[in-house]
Amino acid sequence: MSEAISTLTNATGRGKISLVGIGPGNQAHMTRRAREVIAEADSVIGYVTYIKLVAELIEGKEIVRKSMTEELDRAIHALELAQQGKKVALISSGDAGVYGMAGPTFEVLFQAGWTPDSDIELEIVPGATALNTCASLVGAPLTHDFCSISLSDLLTPWPVIARRLHAAASADFVCGLYNPKSGRRTQQILEAQAIFLHYRTPETPVAIVKSAYRPKQRIEMTTLAAMAECDIGMLSTVLIGNSNTFVRHGLMVTPRGYANKYAMEDGSTKDGEKAGRSLSTGLNGWVAQVQAQFAAGATCSDLAAEYGLPLSYLQRVQQMPVPEFSDAAADDPASNTAE
Known part of the structure; x- marks a missing residue:
């Protein structure tokens, strides 16, 4: 790569590179700016499948x-x-900055000595990612904390991927798996399943969405135990629910946590909780609880194991002052702002 780039730095000209996220591929879900940039471009570069999606x-x-x-x-x-003075649209499906062309383009540009003040202008046009477009087709699986992990080991060592799967599974994230399976890579999805089954029940909801918003779209609702038996390929995104995710009427939903504070039947606040205030088991409440456990004789090692947190963090908490609770925030209008 270095030799190829070194020859480019001798060229002159003024142009523009636009990194364009085209969304899932259906033009109805493409942003206005993406359309404008493609219309303004002299040249369009992309993976053959993406070129077909914007052919018109x-x-x-x-x-x-x-x-x-x-x-x-x-x-x-x-x-x-761009060094020849052309406007170039470099397209990616989804968002160019999420497993897209933004990363490798920056690497190439920096290697060539490019800076934001260079003659070549750079614009990144965001697009809807596979994660949220697929989620929109199956309900509301991403309402609480989530992460995405690519199972492709073409550029990433498997132990790195496995550690990330372990971290996401153990921390109870909803997880979106990109590049889950290909003709040559068939074992990775089985290993991911095995890691998640160590922390999640076999009945954990899973949604598999293939070619979202494209003519060959396919949606399959399944479970963690059965997901490997489904039709999964490179055009699929696998959404694995957390411990609270449920399926009702064919829709996959991850609760935000309102039931921890409010009675869902009438919206009233539960005993010990206050609207606009941190949960009673939020940071201050938890620190007070841990301080009480320390006072009762618990050790940092005991509590690190109980809460699944690093020993060094429990040592930090041990040194914290016992939180003082005040009702002042309840009278602060800003404290009642919905998140």
């Missing part, structure tokens, strides 16, 4: 089609064209 928008333009594994080639080609 790029007639008459210079089109550069690249294969799946040619991400660096796409970025280098975009830089070459």
